[in-house]
Amino acid sequence: MNAQTQRRHLLSIALTGAAMLAVCASSFDAMAQIKYPETRKVEQVDTYHGVQVADPYRWLEDDNSAETKAWVKAQNEVTDKFLGAMPQRQAVRKIYTDLYNFERFGLPFKEGGRYFWTRNDGLQQQSVLYTARSLTGKPTVAIDPNTFSKDGTVALTGTVPSRDGRYLAYGVAVAGSDWQEWRVRDLNTGKDTKDVIKWVKFSSAEWTPDGKGFFYSRYDAPKEGEKLTGTNFFQKLYYHRLGTDQSKDVLVYQNPTEKQWGFQAQVSDDGKTLIIYVWKGSARKNGLIFMPLKNGSFVPGVPQTITLDFDAEYAPLGAHGSTLWVRTDKGAPKGRIVAIDLNNRAHDKWRTVVAETTDTLTNASLVGAKLIAQYLQHAATAVHLHSLNGELERKVTLPGVGSAGGFGGRFKDTETFYSYTSLTTPAEIYRFDLVSGKSTLFKRPKTAFDTTQYETRREFVTSKDGTRFPIFIAHRKGLKLDGNNPTLLYGYGGFNVPETPSYRVTASTWMQMGGVYVSASIRGGGEYGAEWHEAGTKLRKQNVFDDFIAAGEWLVANKITQPSKLAINGGSNGGLLVGAVVNQRPELFGAAIPQVGVMDMLRFHKFTIGWAWVSDYGSSDNAEEFKALRAYSPLHNIQSGKKYPPILITTADHDDRVVPAHSFKYAAALQAADTGNAPKLIRIEVSAGHGAGKPTSMIIDERSDILSFIANAFGMEVK
Numbered sequence: 166m167n168a169q170t171q172r173r174h175l176l177s178i179a180l181t182g183a184a185m186l187a188v189c190a191s192s193f194d195a196m197a198q199i200k201y202p203e204t205r206k207v208e209q210v211d212t213y214h215g216v217q218v219a220d221p222y223r224w225l226e227d228d229n230s231a232e233t234k235a236w237v238k239a240q241n242e243v244t245d246k247f248l249g250a251m252p253q254r255q256a257v258r259k260i261y262t263d264l265y266n267f268e269r270f271g272l273p274f275k276e277g278g279r280y281f282w283t284r285n286d287g288l289q290q291q292s293v294l295y296t297a298r299s300l301t302g303k304p305t306v307a308i309d310p311n312t313f314s315k316d317g318t319v320a321l322t323g324t325v326p327s328r329d330g331r332y333l334a335y336g337v338a339v340a341g342s343d344w345q346e347w348r349v350r351d352l353n354t355g356k357d358t359k360d361v362i363k364w365v366k367f368s369s370a371e372w373t374p375d376g377k378g379f380f381y382s383r384y385d386a387p388k389e390g391e392k393l394t395g396t397n398f399f400q401k402l403y404y405h406r407l408g409t410d411q412s413k414d415v416l417v418y419q420n421p422t423e424k425q426w427g428f429q430a431q432v433s434d435d436g437k438t439l440i441i442y443v444w445k446g447s448a449r450k451n452g453l454i455f456m457p458l459k460n461g462s463f464v465p466g467v468p469q470t471i472t473l474d475f476d477a478e479y480a481p482l483g484a485h486g487s488t489l490w491v492r493t494d495k496g497a498p499k500g501r502i503v504a505i506d507l508n509n510r511a512h513d514k515w516r517t518v519v520a521e522t523t524d525t526l527t528n529a530s531l532v533g534a535k536l537i538a539q540y541l542q543h544a545a546t547a548v549h550l551h552s553l554n555g556e557l558e559r560k561v562t563l564p565g566v567g568s569a570g571g572f573g574g575r576f577k578d579t580e581t582f583y584s585y586t587s588l589t590t591p592a593e594i595y596r597f598d599l600v601s602g603k604s605t606l607f608k609r610p611k612t613a614f615d616t617t618q619y620e621t622r623r624e625f626v627t628s629k630d631g632t633r634f635p636i637f638i639a640h641r642k643g644l645k646l647d648g649n650n651p652t653l654l655y656g657y658g659g660f661n662v663p664e665t666p667s668y669r670v671t672a673s674t675w676m677q678m679g680g681v682y683v684s685a686s687i688r689g690g691g692e693y694g695a696e697w698h699e700a701g702t703k704l705r706k707q708n709v710f711d712d713f714i715a716a717g718e719w720l721v722a723n724k725i726t727q728p729s730k731l732a733i734n735g736g737s738n739g740g741l742l743v744g745a746v747v748n749q750r751p752e753l754f755g756a757a758i759p760q761v762g763v764m765d766m767l768r769f770h771k772f773t774i775g776w777a778w779v780s781d782y783g784s785s786d787n788a789e790e791f792k793a794l795r796a797y798s799p800l801h802n803i804q805s806g807k808k809y810p811p812i813l814i815t816t817a818d819h820d821d822r823v824v825p826a827h828s829f830k831y832a833a834a835l836q837a838a839d840t841g842n843a844p845k846l847i848r849i850e851v852s853a854g855h856g857a858g859k860p861t862s863m864i865i866d867e868r869s870d871i872l873s874f875i876a877n878a879f880g881m882e883v884k
Contacts, residue, residue, distance in 0.1 A: 201240075204225075204236065222830040225826050240849060241849055244846045244849075248870050254870070256884060257872050258869040258873070260869075261869040264674050267591065268284065270608040272570075276328065277330020280298070281295070282294075290311050292321075293310070294310075322338045322345050334347055335347065336370075341817060347362035348361055360405065360407060362411055363383075377463075378406040380417060380463075381403055383403060394824055399426075401418070418441060418468055427443070429444065432458065433483060435484070436461035439457075446776070446777040448781070452470075452479070453473075455507060456468045482502070485576055490518070491504075491505060492526060499522065499523070500526025517555070525541045527691060530581075537581070539570070545666065558602075559602050566666075567586055580596055580598055582597065612673075620641075623666075629715060634685070636683055636716050638683050639676060649730065651732075654717060655733075656684070657739040659701065659738035660690075664692070683725075685716040702781045717754065731753065733756075734871070735759065736759075740761055740828075741759075743762065744764050747759075748797075751807050758814075759831075764799040764800045767801070811844050811877075813848060813870075832846075848870065
């Protein structure tokens with residue numbers, strides 16, 4: 166994942182057994198003396214469907230203004246002073262650093278007789294891409310992103326080798342921005358070519374089989390001063406021919422009448438077909454078109470429609486000859502796989518090859534002339550292998566109840582790779598033989614976290630309306646159910662993204678500190694298919710908050726913890742989740758950490774790619790949806806006069822996914838409200854974005870501060 170330029174040389178602290186817990190002096194005692202920076206208010210009032218809504222901190226939306234930058238500096242000074250006074254901070258950082266310092270590997274993939282995989286030695290700022298001719302051969306460095314910048318804030322965002330393995334297209338992002346610049350490296354010489362592609366966002370590269378160029382999608386260059394906040398519309402699909410200037414790239418496809426359309430290119434393994442995935446917003450409802458290629462080369466032509474109904478998800482697995490295999494939830498809320506004859510594309514001619522089951526089909530791939538289907542069974546992974554006609558050939562035996570992913574490759578491959586992880590198991594990499602059906606271990610990380618001392622279990626919680634959902638609970642073995650365990654509850658609940666059990670250093674650090682870590686698979690995610698996702702969207706978004714609150718109540722009722730020792734955390738849509746439930750049930754929680762959250766639900770669609778979230782949230786432009794949004798928007802529902810728990814908001818100055826104005830305005834409103842003496846602080850990372858590509862040093866600093874803040878709120882002594 167990420168890594169660090171400088172290794173930290175900290176005093177060696179023996180960590181024997183669980184970190185001890187005891188009541189200690191809390192820096193919260195001094196909160197009455199903390200003075201928040203003054204935040205100017207303006208007379209800004211907007212009218213939505215006859216309802217007037219004040220927006221006194223509108224000026225904080227201008228991230229380029231000197232006043233906003235001064236506000237950021239002042240807020241960070243207050244937060245830094247508070248965090249620096251926490252007695253737990255150095256011990257937590259030591260534990261986090263030790264547990265983060267382990268060798269990590271990415272999934273191998275093969276192209277042109279070369280294997281590629283990433284490796285991080287533990288504390289490198291960014292992971293390094295290696296290549297080798299065999300899995301047992303000595304790997305060489307293909308790209309080391311640690312050479313891109315001194316502080317590790319320039320990250321590698323994607324790598325795509327040409328079919329012959331000679332060239333490598335790779336994406337680069339600065340300070341966590343979604344904007345990417347793509348370049349090309351000649352792997353024979355180790356040097357970059359002159360090819361440079363700019364203003365790419367939400368796109369990878371896809372080579373034509375002849376190796377002469379690749380497809381990519383981009384936006385027009387943003388206006389001056391709007392790089393990080395301006396809306397992103399009218400994406401275009403281009404073809405770049407190697408050795409030419411970007412200005413010469415061929416426009417493959419656009420739709421000037423549909424500003425929300427975006428495009429992903431996929432070239433069939435036999436080189437005969439370009440498949441174009443047409444996305445529209447964040448809803449997993451898309452279109453598909455295709456264009457014939459000539460002998461593996463791109464020749465401009467007229468795209469032909471497979472479907473542009475945008476009524477379901479249509480995820481192309483690959484094509485061979487005239488047959489295209491697609492994973493879809495059309496007519497199957499939990500997913501199925503269909504075969505489409507590109508010469509006879511009428512919907513009634515589509516053939517189901519893998520039918521819908523009681524489990525959710527979350528992913529699938531076409532590898533080795535087989536269909537590999539990945540399912541979720543109550544939020545844990547199951548994998549089935551089918552013939553091209555859909556016959557079940559075998560079920561993959563996984564190491565345990567956890568999360569597996571990968572299974573990529575080409576049509577003629579005889580092997581594939583997958584990762585397996587759980588809340589207490591760092592990601593292990595396996596090679597899977599498609600002929601024998603056997604898995605062999607490729608890489609297993611060695612970590613200071615002693616997994617034998619901890620355990621994970623799955624429980625089921627009943628929500629307000631009777632809906633059951635799973636939660637995963639991890640902790641040191643021998644946990645006493647006395648209601649006194651410091652507990653950290655994590656959730657997301659949106660955009661059809663399933664919350665499945667996976668190893669996180671934040672979780673392992675918290676457990677080693679003596680805490681209980683819990684992840685909740687709530688509605689809005691993709692754990693149980695399209696209906697589960699839709700039950701947590703738009704006018705039904707409150708279900709997501711009800712589920713998360715129910716998880717907290719279950720933990721208290723079952724004597725895992727008590728409200729004063731229950732912390733909640735989530736990022737992005739999960740930050741919205743935390744902000745909303747704190748407003749609704751402030752007495753249920755002892756600390757709250759909303760990270761890069763969507764906090765202004767009335768204006769989110771006016772920045773960068775925020776318009777794409779309307780499919781999940783709805784829009785304040787719609788009268789009925791405005792009413793629902795206004796009812797839970799974290800910024801607009803702070804309850805002055807109620808006692809709130811300690812809150813640490815985190816964001817970053819280069820976040821162009823969820824612009825930092827969300828967190829800025831929310832922090833200002835919290836600090837101005839009468840919500841008790843507990844701290845309401847904001848931690849603003851400089852030269853960082855939404856999270857992707859963040860260097861190791863920033864990750865360790867931020868997440869150890871989060872855990873220290875919670876430990877301080879709970880009066881924990883950490884050794």
